[in-house]
Amino acid sequence: MSLRIYDTATRSTRDFVPLREGHASIYLCGATPQAQPHIGHLRSGVAFDILRRWLLATGYDVAFVRNVTDIDDKILTKAAANDRPWWEWVATYEREFTKAYDMLGVLPPSTEPRATGHMTQMVTYIQRIMDAGFAYESGGSVYFDVTAWAQAEGSDYGSLSGNRVEEMEQGENPADSRGKRSPQDFALWKAAKPGEPTWPTPWGEGRPGWHLECSAMATWYLGGSFDIHGGGLDLQFPHHENEIAQAHAAGDGFANYWMHNHWVTMAGEKMSKSLGNVLSVPELLKVVRPVELRYYLGSAHYRSVLEYSLPALEEAAAGYRRIEDFLNRAADLVGEVPAGMWTAEFEAAMDDDIAVPRALAEIHNAVRAGNSALAARDTAKVAQIAEAVRAMTGVLGIDPFSDQWAGAADGDDEATTHALDVLIQAELNRRTNARADKDWATADAVRDRLAEAGIDVTDTPDGPQWSLK
Numbered sequence: 001m002s003l004r005i006y007d008t009a010t011r012s013t014r015d016f017v018p019l020r021e022g023h024a025s026i027y028l029c030g031a032t033p034q035a036q037p038h039i040g041h042l043r044s045g046v047a048f049d050i051l052r053r054w055l056l057a058t059g060y061d062v063a064f065v066r067n068v069t070d071i072d073d074k075i076l077t078k079a080a081a082n083d084r085p086w087w088e089w090v091a092t093y094e095r096e097f098t099k100a101y102d103m104l105g106v107l108p109p110s111t112e113p114r115a116t117g118h119m120t121q122m123v124t125y126i127q128r129i130m131d132a133g134f135a136y137e138s139g140g141s142v143y144f145d146v147t148a149w150a151q152a153e154g155s156d157y158g159s160l161s162g163n164r165v166e167e168m169e170q171g172e173n174p175a176d177s178r179g180k181r182s183p184q185d186f187a188l189w190k191a192a193k194p195g196e197p198t199w200p201t202p203w204g205e206g207r208p209g210w211h212l213e214c215s216a217m218a219t220w221y222l223g224g225s226f227d228i229h230g231g232g233l234d235l236q237f238p239h240h241e242n243e244i245a246q247a248h249a250a251g252d253g254f255a256n257y258w259m260h261n262h263w264v265t266m267a268g269e270k271m272s273k274s275l276g277n278v279l280s281v282p283e284l285l286k287v288v289r290p291v292e293l294r295y296y297l298g299s300a301h302y303r304s305v306l307e308y309s310l311p312a313l314e315e316a317a318a319g320y321r322r323i324e325d326f327l328n329r330a331a332d333l334v335g336e337v338p339a340g341m342w343t344a345e346f347e348a349a350m351d352d353d354i355a356v357p358r359a360l361a362e363i364h365n366a367v368r369a370g371n372s373a374l375a376a377r378d379t380a381k382v383a384q385i386a387e388a389v390r391a392m393t394g395v396l397g398i399d400p401f402s403d404q405w406a407g408a409a410d411g412d413d414e415a416t417t418h419a420l421d422v423l424i425q426a427e428l429n430r431r432t433n434a435r436a437d438k439d440w441a442t443a444d445a446v447r448d449r450l451a452e453a454g455i456d457v458t459d460t461p462d463g464p465q466w467s468l469k
Contacts, residue, residue, distance in 0.1 A: 029231035033093035138179030140191030161237035225253035340387025
């Protein structure tokens, strides 16, 4: 079975057939750095990182472009409200996004273009659309003519989102709508306004429209046609619908597949700054380790809603620790554990539209079998299962023995880990002696005290083993 992915544009699951054999090209709508990133932002990063890792693991050469929208109405508004230069404001939060991606083990993109670095490409792209008869200039702004495009032969405007043209609302700032021929039209270029940054064009000073930025950058790096365009479900309309319109109007084939990850919600509402229900990555990392947060964000199917709650986060962290504990105990028994080959069940799950919940279920099935093999002291079976677990967790970016996560058992340095181990081992020795003397009250008291401190104790044929809850 080869990879099949759900294509939002056709509303069907399709075989992944790349435009160039052995090569996969992906464009992901990245951050608009206006404030501290929250887990709603990072879910998209993790979801498409898992896709990318699976493509790499199955032999593809992957070109992965993730943009930064570094000029935007919200950025300008936030910077002005805080009396900061817009470029300083965006740079500050771009670093926060990069830090969050790195902390969660998201691979760096092949390139990470910024909108402000591609004005020449945008002007050229606008001119191509105007030359084709689907854009017009008015008062120094340039608008995409939705009516003209919707009536053009081969037009598919509205097909991605399922919206009817006559019912569409672009949601643009009224100040950017002066001179429009129709409310459905949207800005490709916005005429200069006092106090805003501007760039020169044949139509006058101004700045680009949001949708244009991505069309120009995606095709500049990946070509007029490429394999996959990804992003959050909330970007389907107007952003992605308008990207398609611009690209097709300019004569580009654009994306062959469209993939959208669903939201992180709280109490049934989409996580957003406007709702005031934002959970930042630094705050959550006070509760769980980065690898555990990554496990949680990637645990639901990317097209399913991920409903945030603290118990759900803690349950996910406990699930990861069961995997980690098995691999640590396996290594204690058999020595070094290299990454081996994943199971057929895992491969089938990943090829089925990146079905991570099924893939995780297979990992935990393997861990249970591995724990039974540990109890039976079946060294060969322990080694075989542990190697498979490493391979499978590696694809999901959560391999405890990887360079990213190795030594992160308590989120601290090696010296702290050693000191903690010495103290806990002393308590475990006290418990072992008490049990030998049939002093069950003392033995139970030691275990209860460790449990209250967040330390799990597992009795094994090699003696008690401890791990953090």
